[in-house]
Amino acid sequence: MNQASLVGADVTDSNLAGANLTAARLHQLQATGANFAGANLSGAEGREANFSNANLADAVLLGADLSGSQLQNSNLTGANLEGANLQGSNLSAAVLRGANLEGANLEGAVFVELAVASDSFIESVPQPAPGGTLAQVDFSKALNLDQEQITYICSQKGIHPACSRNSSGAP
Numbered sequence: 001m002n003q004a005s006l007v008g009a010d011v012t013d014s015n016l017a018g019a020n021l022t023a024a025r026l027h028q029l030q031a032t033g034a035n036f037a038g039a040n041l042s043g044a045e046g047r048e049a050n051f052s053n054a055n056l057a058d059a060v061l062l063g064a065d066l067s068g069s070q071l072q073n074s075n076l077t078g079a080n081l082e083g084a085n086l087q088g089s090n091l092s093a094a095v096l097r098g099a100n101l102e103g104a105n106l107e108g109a110v111f112v113e114l115a116v117a118s119d120s121f122i123e124s125v126p127q128p129a130p131g132g133t134l135a136q137v138d139f140s141k142a143l144n145l146d147q148e149q150i151t152y153i154c155s156q157k158g159i160h161p162a163c164s165r166n167s168s169g170a171p
Helices: 147-155 161-165
Strands: none
Touching: 147 161
């Protein structure tokens, strides 16, 4: 499926493990719960795609554009996201252990969601206990992290140069 166009397609719960989707066009793809373990999505264009609860373990996403995508609760363990564009993506509760984030654009990426109360006021969701899905994930070569993201990464025992500036782990 090299260079395939799956724009707007629905592959919910599909098994695409090991698939070659190099340079595929995946804009607005609906892939909730799909299995992309070990798949090659290098250079894929997947803006505003929905990979919620998807398995992307050991997937190759070199230079992939997943800006504005939904990746919450997805498994990105060991994924190669080198040079990927994750700008504005929702990565809340995504498992990133062992992922390569070198050169990944994380500008505006969300690591924790806010809850909206029934009266339409925004409430903070309690912070997960340190050692969760970002523990030991190396963000030191990721691009465009803001101070709020770095503070959260450090509180979750992620790796970033700002985390080591004091012994408490806070930047």
